[in-house]
Amino acid sequence: MQTWDAITSRRNVRSFDGRPISAESLDHILEAGRRAPSSRNSQPADFVLVTERAQLEQLATAWVGAGHVARSAATIALIIDESAEGGRRVQFDLGQVTMSMMLAAADLGIGSCHAGIGDEEIARQALGLPANKSCAFLISLGYPADRPLTPIKNPDRRAFDDVVHRGRW
């Protein structure tokens, strides 16, 4: 897919059609995340790839808004040092990782949605994390149940001329 089509086709997908994602495609998405830039190239995130249904269902209870994880074909958990949880730069870097993975997924026709974590202990147990690691975000993946990813003409966003200022504020 052309880059622009991936950028304009990506949308939050929370309902998946049940088809599995090939190991090759999952590695492709993980590799996109691995390549994301980070502050001083610190590469603060590890990724845990989860595809087992029982484990996905457990992870989905880590936040009230993470229900889509239970029904995903796969979910990637973004893991950081426990001590970095509040770090602004780390959060920025996680945003870069997430966008890179979501666009790589869209490129393959795979929908995605990220979720935060409400109960860290649930995520820790589901993923077998050591005490010094913390799950910061979940990125659920799957083929959309409703309609394929196609370019969105009018996304639900503030108007271009409202967001964009030229020269000065």
Added chain:
Amino acid sequence: MQTWDAITSRRNVRSFDGRPISAESLDHILEAGRRAPSSRNSQPADFVLVTERAQLEQLATAWVGAGHVARSAATIALIIDESAEGGRRVQFDLGQVTMSMMLAAADLGIGSCHAGIGDEEIARQALGLPANKSCAFLISLGYPADRPLTPIKNPDRRAFDDVVHRGRW
């Protein structure tokens, strides 16, 4: 360009060849940022597009690591509410915006590099920001001075099998 080529070609570019970027390409990059997702679709960022040399040189002094801004063809300043500066979710969303813009730029053969802000007052004055707004990041843009953007085979990153865990930690 194919999405995968944009993802694998993107690298931090801090040295630009002096060519201007067309208005159409700049709007394309800004539009990619506008489309980025955000927590509860809050769309916390405004964008200020700067192309005037004197203003770019002033902005470049807002952080010791922002020198590349002075020589860029254009720089996009990401603006947020002053009160949101410490917010983790906002930082994550800014990371998503940044990655989306950088990949849209790479798709056009345009290099990019983001910079943080050390002296908020310098950025505020250069951009004419009101008191309740703050410049969070600068994204410099330009055609690379050294070599065009081409897919990088072995990026300077931790090994795939070190970053990626399967099933559990």
